[in-house]
Amino acid sequence: MVPSVHPIFNYFDRIYRVCPAARAALNELLGKERYTKNELIQQTGNSCRTVYFVSSGIARIFFYKDGEDITEHFAFAGDVIVRAESLFTGEPTPKGIQALQEVELLAIDAVKLFALYDTHHDVERLFRLIFEQEYVAAIKRVESLQLQHATERYLDLVQTTDLINQIPLRYIASYLGITQVSLSRIRAGLR
Amino acid sequence: MVPSVHPIFNYFDRIYRVCPAARAALNELLGKERYTKNELIQQTGNSCRTVYFVSSGIARIFFYKDGEDITEHFAFAGDVIVRAESLFTGEPTPKGIQALQEVELLAIDAVKLFALYDTHHDVERLFRLIFEQEYVAAIKRVESLQLQHATERYLDLVQTTDLINQIPLRYIASYLGITQVSLSRIRAGLR
DNA sequence: CGAGGCCTTGACCGCGGTCAATGCCCGTGG
DNA sequence: CCACGGGCATTGACCGCGGTCAAGGCCTCG
Numbered sequence: 001m002v003p004s005v006h007p008i009f010n011y012f013d014r015i016y017r018v019c020p021a022a023r024a025a026l027n028e029l030l031g032k033e034r035y036t037k038n039e040l041i042q043q044t045g046n047s048c049r050t051v052y053f054v055s056s057g058i059a060r061i062f063f064y065k066d067g068e069d070i071t072e073h074f075a076f077a078g079d080v081i082v083r084a085e086s087l088f089t090g091e092p093t094p095k096g097i098q099a100l101q102e103v104e105l106l107a108i109d110a111v112k113l114f115a116l117y118d119t120h121h122d123v124e125r126l127f128r129l130i131f132e133q134e135y136v137a138a139i140k141r142v143e144s145l146q147l148q149h150a151t152e153r154y155l156d157l158v159q160t161t162d163l164i165n166q167i168p169l170r171y172i173a174s175y176l177g178i179t180q181v182s183l184s185r186i187r188a189g190l191r
Numbered sequence: 192m193v194p195s196v197h198p199i200f201n202y203f204d205r206i207y208r209v210c211p212a213a214r215a216a217l218n219e220l221l222g223k224e225r226y227t228k229n230e231l232i233q234q235t236g237n238s239c240r241t242v243y244f245v246s247s248g249i250a251r252i253f254f255y256k257d258g259e260d261i262t263e264h265f266a267f268a269g270d271v272i273v274r275a276e277s278l279f280t281g282e283p284t285p286k287g288i289q290a291l292q293e294v295e296l297l298a299i300d301a302v303k304l305f306a307l308y309d310t311h312h313d314v315e316r317l318f319r320l321i322f323e324q325e326y327v328a329a330i331k332r333v334e335s336l337q338l339q340h341a342t343e344r345y346l347d348l349v350q351t352t353d354l355i356n357q358i359p360l361r362y363i364a365s366y367l368g369i370t371q372v373s374l375s376r377i378r379a380g381l382r
Numbered sequence: 383c384g385a386g387g388c389c390t391t392g393a394c395c396g397c398g399g400t401c402a403a404t405g406c407c408c409g410t411g412g
Numbered sequence: 413c414c415a416c417g418g419g420c421a422t423t424g425a426c427c428g429c430g431g432t433c434a435a436g437g438c439c440t441c442g
Contacts, residue, residue, distance in 0.1 A: 065338055072334070085330050088323040121312050128319045132279040135326040138333060139276050143263070145336035146368040147256055150398075169421065177337040182398050184422055341430075360389065373430050375390055 006030045008053060008106055011078065015129050018122035025116055026123055031107045035059075035099035044096035048086035049110045051127075054079050057103030058163060060171060063095040071175040074100075076163055080130055082110075100167060150178045151186050197221045199244060199297050202269065206320050209313035216307055217314055222298045226250075226290035235287035239277035240301045242318075245270050248294030249354060251362060254286040262366040265291075267354055271321055272296075291358060341369045342377050 005027055012018070018026065032055075035041055042050070044063055052059075054075045061073040061083060072095060075081040086093035087110060117124035144153050153176050158164050164172065173183040196218055203209070209217065223246075226232055233241070235254055243250075245266045252264040252274060263286060266272040277284035278301060308315035335344050344367050349355050355363065364374040 070338065072337075084323075085327045088327050117316075121315075124312075124319065125308070125315065128315065131323065131326060132275075135322060135329060136276045136279050138326060138329040142329060142332050142336060145333060146263075146366075147261065175337075178397095179399065180421075181400080181423090185398080188422075369429095370431065371389075372391090372432080376430080379390075 006106070011053075012126055015133075016122070016126045018120070018126055022116075022120035022122035022126075025120055026113075026126075029108050029112050029116070031109075033105045033107050035103045035105070037099060037101050039099045039103075040096060041099055041103070041105070042083070042097040044094055045092060047090065047092045048083035050082075051087070051108040051110055051113060052081045052097070053106040053108075054081060055104040055106055058100040058167065059097055059103050059105070060100055060167075061095050061097055062171075063093075069170075069174065071171045074164075074167065074171075074175065076161060080134065081105075082134075084131070084134065100171070145177060150176055150182065151189070153177075154183065154186055155190075197297070202244075203317055206324075207313070207317045209311070209317055213307075213311035213313035213317075216311055217304075217317075220299050220303050220307070222300075224296045224298050226294045226296070228290060228292050230290045230294075231287060232290055232294070232296070233274070233288040235285055236283055238281065238283045239274035241273075242278070242299040242301055242304060243272045243288070244297040244299075245272060246295040246297055249291040249358065250288055250294050250296070251291055251358075252286050252288055253362075254284075260361075260365065262362045265355075265358065265362075265366065267352060271325065273301075273325075275322070275325065291362070336368060341367055341373065342380075344368075345374065345377055346381075 005023065008030065009023065009027075012026075033041075033052075035057075041052070041059060042048070052075075054077050056077050059075045059081055060071050061075075061081065062069055062071050064070065073081070081097065083093045083095050083097070085091070086095075113123070113127065117127075144156060148156070154172075157172070157176070169183055170180040173180040176183065178186075196214065199221065200214065200218075203217075224232075224243075226248075232243070232250060233239070243266075245268050247268050250266045250272055251262050252266075252272065253260055253262050255261065264272070272288065274284045274286050274288070276282070277286075304314070304318065308318075335347060339347070345363075348363070348367070360374055361371040364371040367374065369377075
């Protein structure tokens with residue numbers, strides 16, 4: 001009897017196919033979590049000690065700046081979600097993670113994961129490749145914030161996925177770096 | 192006779208101390224390059240196949256958007272400099288690297304480096320940690336572009352290092368996402 | 383000494399900000 | 413079942429930051 005392996009390996013295998021021993025060890029760390037709409041997945045102010053993958057639903061990373069709720073990142077089904085500035089430094093982060101809908105997550109304890117890096121080189125490689133992709137995505141986001149107008153950024157965002165339409169405008173506005181009022185006008189101007 | 196080891200290992204060791212075999216193998220890949228002021232280090236439009244560390248001087252990553260010269264990144268002594276969106280995807284990039292002063296670089300062939308990842312786990316770990324730091328830096332930059340005014344971004348930039356004062360204003364302006372005219376006014380307003 | 387590169391400054395404009403009023407949707411309680 | 417209230421989006425009035433275009437000053441270098 002082969003123990004059942006989590007479907008996330010369909011995704012992992014496309015990035016890097018780890019050896020059977022590594023696969024078994026990694027499989028042990030996979031946990032499933034469910035959150036209801038608007039529920040907090042991770043508190044603001046703590047340290048990031050969990051790597052999540054979104055199985056279904058939408059989540060966001062957010063924080064407060066001068067009392068305002070700012071969205072830093074959206075994550076949809078298939079996306080990894082971590083507060084990297086904490087995960088990779090050990091520092092606590094002002095950012096939290098929240099479910100924007102009923103959400104199912106795959107959760108991996110980061111301390112155990114990093115321990116696996118020592119015993120299973122393949123696991124370190126897999127996650128190195130995953131986070132390299134995230135790094136590249138962050139650079140793309142820098143480019144868009146540095147060079148594009150809010151209208152262009154909005155258009156780019158809506159065409160990545162139509163799930164965007166399920167997200168409240170105020171969250172999208174702060175993600176774009178503008179106010180909700182301005183975003184409302186931008187949308188009005190596009191009609 | 193121990194073969195001489197490059198001083199960059201003072202920097203590497205603070206991040207992760209690789210075993211002697213890995214150190215020797217990595218040491219083999221280290222090359223020194225010199226460029227004069229304004230010289231191109233990497234052409235725009237090619238693929239990133241080199242990891243650089245700045246030994247002395249200042250370099251920048253730049254590209255052209257609608258005919259305009261845009262600075263994406265500055266690198267000073269001690270900084271790593273790569274065009275990550277190409278290095279980690281294999282895709283060519285519209286970005287180039289240029290010396291802003293007389294520059295000395297440590298250059299590492301990326302193909303050979305990645306090959307070392309297979310034979311020396313330690314090397315993969317070292318560079319994983321280096322690029323994780325760069326990823327965190329990219330996230331910080333996203334935050335500043337998303338939330339801060341140009342004046343704040345400028346103030347933050349000048350207080351990272353006073354070497355900023357050696358960089359032409361127009362390069363700084365595009366890095367901040369504004370025009371050189373606006374940056375000139377911002378500076379005037381600070382006096 | 384003239385030319386060109388770079389920074390500054392003025393005039394003007396539009397995008398996006400703030401503040402506030404209004405409209406719309408929906409959940410809850412009388 | 414309707415009335416009310418609260419949360420969210422839209423819209424108007426107004427303003428300021430940063431954009432464009434263009435002129436002028438300053439420095440460097442041939």
